[in-house]
Amino acid sequence: MRALLVSLALAIAAPGLAQEAPPPPDPTGRPLSAIDWLSESVRAPDPLAIGQGRGRVTTGIDEAPVATDATAPQVTVMPLGAASPDPIGLLPSSVTGLPRTLWAGSDETVVATLIAAELIETLPAMRDLMRMLLLAEADPPRTAGPDGTLFLARIDKLLDLGALDPAWEMLDASDPDSPPLFRRYLDVALLTGRETRACRLMDERPELAPTLSARIFCLAHIGDWPAAALTLNTARVLGDVSPAEEALLARFLDPELFQGLPPLTVPERPTPLGFRLREGIGESLSTVGLPRAFAHADLRPITGWKARLEAAERLARVGAIDDTVLLDLYTLRQPAASGSVWDRAEAIQAFDDALQTGRAEDVAAALGPAWDAMKAARTETAFARLFAAELAALPLEGRAEGLAYRIGLLSDSYEEIALDHTPANAEEAMLAQIALGQPPEPAPQSQPALAIHTALAGAPPPERLAGMVAEDRLGEAILRAIALFDSGVAGDPGALTEALAFFRAVGLEDTARRAALQLIILERAP
Structure with a gap:
């Protein structure tokens, strides 16, 4: 009965569905972001150059940083009940050691841009620090609105990292009640096998559907195949689905109707929904070359071992x-x-x-x-x-x-490893001193090691970053320090010293030591 109803609904749409047209090129001509498959592009500018000059932020508000008279400042208000998801996180302050005022004094747009700009292929200590910021429970910027700009930026970065499980937990905790939140919720669900839960929520609240294609998929997934087919046919008549979407959805709803036809054209940028639909019709796509988040689909036992x-x-x-x-x-x-x-x-x-x-x-x-x-x-x-x-x-x-010994220094027990080991040569002695937070003596000759020595010898943190901390902009300052460190690894010893000195000054001693050890032992740039 299901096949008959679906076939009748799709029969009028069958001609011309044999091939899927490739998506149009990006009209801006810019390089594609790693998460363009998910949402609107998140640009990735130099995080050290946001604002007017290196390290200075332009907030977009034409006002002085301090009051010059007794005039009451403009106050940002939002209606009661418009709760922002920005405070949501998985790591409380008792775990991170970071204050809840992490972002309080920053401009939300600036912080979101900095998060998008951070490197993924960096040293593990920097990536772990960035991930801690993304997962931290913290109050939103004081001027933030209810739309969750910072929360969405954090989620997008987790997806860029391929960290789908924590992204799902945060989205689930947000009660995804808006299309931008639900779109990410559905995408993560599709890539991790949780689509039933997402589709049931969409069935209860159809207005959350980010696209008609998603609505059609979910109708079919919860068992209402005739409604899915009729929705597709109506969307086709109204021009609300592209030929590529129409072709893929039609085959998904009734693959028998298209038996013997050539496979659909492989798209340049498949979405998670398109990825799952193709899997459903037996035309699975390789995840090689797709954003990292798609790799989770290959972890399932149904996939080949290689x-x-x-x-x-x-x-x-x-x-x-x-x-x-x-x-x-x-x-x-x-x-x-x-x-x-x-x-x-x-x-x-x-x-x-x-x-x-x-x-x-x-x-x-x-x-x-x-x-x-x-x-x-x-x-x-x-x-x-x-x-x-x-x-x-x-x-x-x-x-x-x-x-x-070197492997042990890359573990979480690096300090104990250093204390229990008798160095066999000068290099091992240098690594032990770094692991214990001491400047290597005698001072090393290589640029990276000398930059580390200077930081561990008590170099002061950069004034511009210290000033941000005093203004309740600690999270923003840490993001900029991560970018500084990456610049240092790429060949700027001064930036390396500044970043390490800042981490130590704000209590991120473990991060500073781990980053320094990884830089020396792994011997690679981000």
Whole structure:
């Protein structure tokens, strides 16, 4: 009965649906943002140059920063009940150590722009700090409106990172009652298998549907196939769906009607909805080249092992999944081939087997290849968190001992590792001093190490950033300091010193030490 009703509704729409036209090019001609698939483009300017001059913010309000007379200032008001989602977070101040006034004195638009501009492919310490800011519970800027501009910017950055689970939790806590919130809610649901919950909410509140295509999909998903088909046919007649959307939805609603026809044209920018619809008609898309968030779809057991491994590496590289997910996939079964990800899986399996024996000589033999594999995947810190404690407990010698020491310094227990280890050379002694928050002595010769030495020796934080902290703009100052650090890693030693000095001055000592250790040990630019 369902097939008959759907076919009748779609019969008039069948001609001309064999191919899906590619989307039009971006009319602005600008490079596409990593989250253009999700929402309106978020531009990514230089976070150090926002405003008039490096480090200075232009708020867009033509007023002096301090009062010059007794005139009452203009007050921003909002209606009662228009609650902003901006304060929502997953980490309370007791966990982050950051005050709830993190953003209070900042301009919401400036902060949102800074968040969008932050790098993803940066050192893990900077990425972890940015993620903490994104997840922190904090009061919104004092001038913020009820539309949740800052909240949406935080969500979009989490999606850019591929951190879908925390994004879902925050969106769920926001009671997504507006199209911008619900659109993100639905997109995350589609990529993580939670679409039933999202579609039921849309069925209860149809006005939340971000597009007619989403409405049609959800009608079908909750079992109302005839209504979905009739909605599609009405939308076609009214011109409310593009030919590409019409072709894809028609096949999804009644694939038998299109048997024998060629596959649809692969779009340049598939949306999460398009991705799931294609999966439903047996024309699944590869996630390679798609935004990182799509890689979650490849983690499912229905996906081939190689694709699951590659997706896990891609997400683990930016801390978007738990480290154990990567390890479990590496050790799932014996590699059936060689090269790239297969070689990495084999190396990790050999290392894991060596650890199970408890014999130091076996571990020493397997450690080097396993570490080289993790360097190739750029998942060194995940490896360190997983195995540093076990390595520290073994009586390793020679090269293996030195490598285990450096791996340990990339773990969360870096300070204990430094205290328990007797340095074998000047480089190990320098790393130990950095791990303990002490300036390396004698002063190093290389530029990055010397910049770190200067910061740990007591260099003052930049005045412009310190001034922001005094104005309840700590979160904004931290975002700018992250950008400073990335500039330092790229070759500006002065910026590196300023960033590290600022982190120490505002109580982010752990971040400063971890970032310095990663910079020296990993030896790579963001």
